[in-house]
Structure formats: structure tokens, C-alpha cells
Amino acid sequence: MSEPLKVQLDTRQVNDLLNGLPPAAMQAAWRRTLRKTSTWVKSQIAKIVAKDTKVPQKVLRQRLYFFLRSRDAGKVWLGLNPLQANRLGTPRQTRRGVTVGKHRFAGAWTMAQRAPAGPVFQRTGKGRYPIAEVKLEWDAPGEAAFRQVAAQVEARLLVVLQQEVNYELHKALGRIGRHGTR
Structure with a gap:
């Protein structure tokens, strides 16, 4: 900056x-x-x-x-x-990822049972756990x-x-x- x-x-x-x-x-x-x-x-x-x-x-x-x-x-x-994706609106799970407000995040997901309006996650690597919270710059x-x-x-x-x-x-x-x- x-x-x-x-x-x-x-x-x-x-x-x-x-x-x-x-x-x-x-x-x-x-x-x-x-x-x-x-x-x-x-x-x-x-x-x-x-x-x-x-x-x-x-x-x-x-x-x-x-x-x-x-x-x-x-x-x-x-x-x-950066803004957390779930702060932009209510996350909706789709076949291809998550839609929040007017933004689409391909390959993303939410923890539907634990926190449906909670954080949106996306895989960052090939293993099981390299995941990160989706944020908007x-x-x-x-x-x-x-x-x-x-x-x-x-x-x-x-x-x-x-x-x-x-x-x-x-x-x-x-x-x-x-x-x-x-």
C-alpha cells in the first residue's frame, strides 16, 4: 500500500x-x-x-x-x-461453488450443517487440508x-x-x- x-x-x-x-x-x-x-x-x-x-x-x-x-x-x-466472502451477503451453495451477493466463487463451499451463513472455504492445494477462507480484495x-x-x-x-x-x-x-x- x-x-x-x-x-x-x-x-x-x-x-x-x-x-x-x-x-x-x-x-x-x-x-x-x-x-x-x-x-x-x-x-x-x-x-x-x-x-x-x-x-x-x-x-x-x-x-x-x-x-x-x-x-x-x-x-x-x-x-x-480483504472482506470475508460471507460478509457480502448470504452464501448459497451451487453445483459449481458458492454464490454470495453478486459474486461467484468456483469450487468453494460452506459448512452447511455447522454454520450455513458462516465462512466460505476454497481448496488451495492438492492435499486434503490445504484450504483457506475465501476473501475479496x-x-x-x-x-x-x-x-x-x-x-x-x-x-x-x-x-x-x-x-x-x-x-x-x-x-x-x-x-x-x-x-x-x-
């Missing part, structure tokens, strides 16, 4: 938007912006990867996490380990989607921040209009 992806943003436009608000309102608007932008990043990555790999978005979203690292910084983590499309979405993050962040600052301004104006003073 290549080096970690780091996105840096020009915050001058952000500071211009936040100048008219008290510090607590600015902080609240910024945190909501980070949270909403992370949700957007997750959904965009899931859509792109699901389209490329035919893996359900629900499964991919479980591999995406957002952490607020500090008051003004967030981190999106994407787990690119998705790191290449996942990383490509992450880089594609990362290129759009700054524009999306500014759109959401503008909405959140507008919300804070209207909230502040509503308080002043109702009570006459702060």
Missing part, C-alpha cells in the same frame, strides 16, 4: 466566514462541519467502491470511521483489509476512491461551513430579535 493520504486546506476563507460569530458559536459550527463532511466522505467512498466492486455499501460503511482528533481537526480511517478500488473523494473535500467543507455559519448567525439574530438584547 502507498503512503498515507493527508489533505491540507487553506483556512483563510474559513476565518473570513467565522469572524462575525462569538467563539463558542464558531467552534460549534466548525465541529458540525467536520462531522457532516466526514459523513459525506464516507457516503461518497462507499458509493464509488460499491459501484466498482459490487460490494454492498452497508459493508463498506462499516470499514469507514471518523475521529475528531482535536477541537479543529478530524481524521477519516478506511480499513482496506478491495484495497485498490478503495484507495482510488479515497483519493478521488479527498480531492473534493475542500470544496465540500466550505459549502457545509457556509451553511453552518449561516445557521449560527440566524440563531444569534433570533435570540436578539426575541429578547431585544443578548
Whole structure:
């Protein structure tokens, strides 16, 4: 896997938007912006990867996490380990192997009596026991989607921040209009 992806943003436009608000309102608007932008990043990555790999978005979203690292910084983590075949849907045994979701694994089988929806296995050698659990590699499309979405993050962040600052301004104006003073 290549080096970690780091996105840096020009915050001058952000500071211009936040100048008219008290510090607590600015902080609240910024945190909501980070949270909403992370949700957007997750959904965009899931859509792109699901389209490329035919893996359900629900499964991919479980591999995406957002952490607020500090008051003004967030981190999106994407787990690119191979997906177990049985996580893609309900395994169905066929004559030629196992079908899970939109994926077919030739020569594979499940332990029908012990765990019908459990792991899917496939023989890896000629002997009796060289078997391995079937997994789907998705790191290449996942990383490509992450880089594609990362290129759009700054524009999306500014759109959401503008909405959140507008919300804070209207909230502040509503308080002043109702009570006459702060």
C-alpha cells in the first residue's frame, strides 16, 4: 500500500466566514462541519467502491470511521483489509461453488450443517487440508476512491461551513430579535 493520504486546506476563507460569530458559536459550527463532511466522505467512498466492486455499501460503511482528533481537526480511517466472502451477503451453495451477493466463487463451499451463513472455504492445494477462507480484495478500488473523494473535500467543507455559519448567525439574530438584547 502507498503512503498515507493527508489533505491540507487553506483556512483563510474559513476565518473570513467565522469572524462575525462569538467563539463558542464558531467552534460549534466548525465541529458540525467536520462531522457532516466526514459523513459525506464516507457516503461518497462507499458509493464509488460499491459501484466498482459490487460490494454492498452497508459493508463498506462499516470499514469507514471518523475521529475528531482535536477541537479543529478530524481524521477519516478506511480499513482496506480483504472482506470475508460471507460478509457480502448470504452464501448459497451451487453445483459449481458458492454464490454470495453478486459474486461467484468456483469450487468453494460452506459448512452447511455447522454454520450455513458462516465462512466460505476454497481448496488451495492438492492435499486434503490445504484450504483457506475465501476473501475479496478491495484495497485498490478503495484507495482510488479515497483519493478521488479527498480531492473534493475542500470544496465540500466550505459549502457545509457556509451553511453552518449561516445557521449560527440566524440563531444569534433570533435570540436578539426575541429578547431585544443578548
